[in-house]
Amino acid sequence: MTMQSRTPSRTGRPRSAEADEAILEATRAALVDLGWSKLTMGDVATRAGVAKTTLYRRWAGKNELVVDAVAVLFDELELPDLGSLAADIEGVVLQFAAILDRPETKTALMAVVAESTRDAPLRERIRTSIVDRQKRLVLEGRARAERRGELPVAEDPCVAAATADLIFDVAAGAVVHRTLVSAEAVDAEWVRRFTALLLGGLAAASSD
Amino acid sequence: MTMQSRTPSRTGRPRSAEADEAILEATRAALVDLGWSKLTMGDVATRAGVAKTTLYRRWAGKNELVVDAVAVLFDELELPDLGSLAADIEGVVLQFAAILDRPETKTALMAVVAESTRDAPLRERIRTSIVDRQKRLVLEGRARAERRGELPVAEDPCVAAATADLIFDVAAGAVVHRTLVSAEAVDAEWVRRFTALLLGGLAAASSD
Amino acid sequence: MTMQSRTPSRTGRPRSAEADEAILEATRAALVDLGWSKLTMGDVATRAGVAKTTLYRRWAGKNELVVDAVAVLFDELELPDLGSLAADIEGVVLQFAAILDRPETKTALMAVVAESTRDAPLRERIRTSIVDRQKRLVLEGRARAERRGELPVAEDPCVAAATADLIFDVAAGAVVHRTLVSAEAVDAEWVRRFTALLLGGLAAASSD
Amino acid sequence: MTMQSRTPSRTGRPRSAEADEAILEATRAALVDLGWSKLTMGDVATRAGVAKTTLYRRWAGKNELVVDAVAVLFDELELPDLGSLAADIEGVVLQFAAILDRPETKTALMAVVAESTRDAPLRERIRTSIVDRQKRLVLEGRARAERRGELPVAEDPCVAAATADLIFDVAAGAVVHRTLVSAEAVDAEWVRRFTALLLGGLAAASSD
DNA sequence: TGCTAACCGAGACGGTACGTCCCGTCTTGCG
């Protein structure tokens, strides 16, 4: 996935595909064992049974490596049809919270985001690898709700996009903040209350 | 502001009070110039015109130092009475966004939060130095709105506390997420839309 | 010149003869540009337009490669008949000094000798490729001087051999030491004085 | 000895004198065990029970370190009065050969000389630490021989200096060459023959 | 003429050592 789009040269020994997966797996294991700040490239290499140079041949540094290692965890995010917008939201928020509660995600996600504030390419990598995958679900959920008639069909696409962005920041931000800053569990009860607040807000906004 | 509660011994040369402020100021300057990950204790000491040992005598490490250095920026958060709950919310959210937009805050805040996921004392320090100062505003805002009659007086204090926590995570989380993850500006328009969503949700919840 | 005596298999693509000379030439160029310690196999391969594997197929390592690259420079050593033993000695010493003054020789010769103190096969390679070629001249010079009647014909071949070895170590050692350790030029004046010393010593020894 | 003349700053923790000696001793041990080319800074540091940074704080690199480590071995060179010039020469040549026959010297001396061909400061360091200490003996020996009447008192100091240089290059070069290049022992018999040659040459030169 | 074995370039591989940076601690002398 993503990684680097560098078209491989035709000649020479090709890069080992097994090494790639071993490295990403080792990175996740190291995040669990050591946390972001104590994770070292040398340790990851050792865990993966690989030379340090092999890491640096593929990733520019720890930040990029960790983004790729964590990104795949967000692949499992889905939006199954649970029958109503409320249920869909609750479902996906719980899924997101579950991923964020994993030790490797918890320690790594905000760390790379913090790094990305001074590193535009890293920010872009996070966006395409992680954020956009989440945001897509907001759009899907909205479309499904419109089909169900739970939400009015957006007329102005510009407003619709802004609203989707807002909802995304609110939902993702709330879960992240509760998990990492407030350090409390995102349980079913909290999700129920959050969803009620969000849907109430959306309904009020629609009826303006 | 805590620092350390170690009762100072009666005898010997007392610690320099000027040094403390010089160090925190140097820390903020280093955050602006270098960012969280490139900030070093040695550099901070040099900037502050102080020996490294003086830093370590006062703070356990980089994390604690940065929390203290950044915490004071949140002192300026206030909740002036702007006449309505909506205006109050918009005002405080804009203030919060302005603080979060400063380069020292942007790079440091999520970094220490990420560290805190594996460091309970640090988490506690962040809570008392930074988070609780923000959360207090939510409670003040609610009380003021109740006095104005914009919100019904909470009956169950337990529910009221849970609601305040929820609102806090939603508001702070949304601003943080938009600023750091989406990397887009929290401007007046966004704040207006966010406040509308939040108040709509609160109203719907109250009318249940 | 040896290289390796491995009898080539009858079939298969034969090794490129051009590559050999290109590699040795590239090695000398690299010695001039970089000096012994900064010369790398990869760089030599690149300069020669050859893959690293091609180097390793022919030479065991940097030491062996450099010995072969430098050895050919000693091929030009000759002992033209200049009419007298003194003139012959001065001539060959000046030739030897000229070779030793080349940048590739200067940086490489003592380096491989130093390596050879812990590597017997390398020592043997140096002997056959470089040293024996020089020592031969001593024997030729002696024979010519005997024919001329400048030196008495050796009676005991064992003593004669020991004397030749001594003269060789004295002459080669003096030139090497002056060039590399004292770092001063072996000019005509020095050679004249050295030859006088050597011939005086030989005459005294003969008259015992 | 020599080392660096950097005047130590008055303030701060002073450098450990024990560390210096431990490092030089460890360097000699590593030379014996591994030889010049396999000696690494990290290994020396480990042997000395010292951090790598401590090495680099004192020496610019492996070359300088090894020169200092080996230099002290030449301190033991002396010129005891053995009664005659021949005996004095034989004595000092044997001493020099004994030092050069030690494994640490054998592997290191020509290696640093080879390096010094492209590194003027290193060449100067070798001269002051090692070479000048040897050359002094030549001058002492000459002076003693003049006092004894074995050699005529030099009239032209310029010629005397050139002769001393010549003798030094011849003697040191011959021993080095026999030991390292010819790889044969400098035994009493060889030294006797060499001394006879040298004295014969000197006598012939004097009688001109 | 087509096999086939050894060659060739390119470059990735597991490693080792490099020299630097920073860590957090310690040892000085001065105030």
Next chain:
DNA sequence: CGCAAGACGGGACGTACCGTCTCGGTTAGCA
């Protein structure tokens, strides 16, 4: 005892080469 200065043992960095190994592709000589 605080403090500036700076050396200390230690650990990780990111780079450079090592010598080996796959690749796809070439080039002779024998069949």
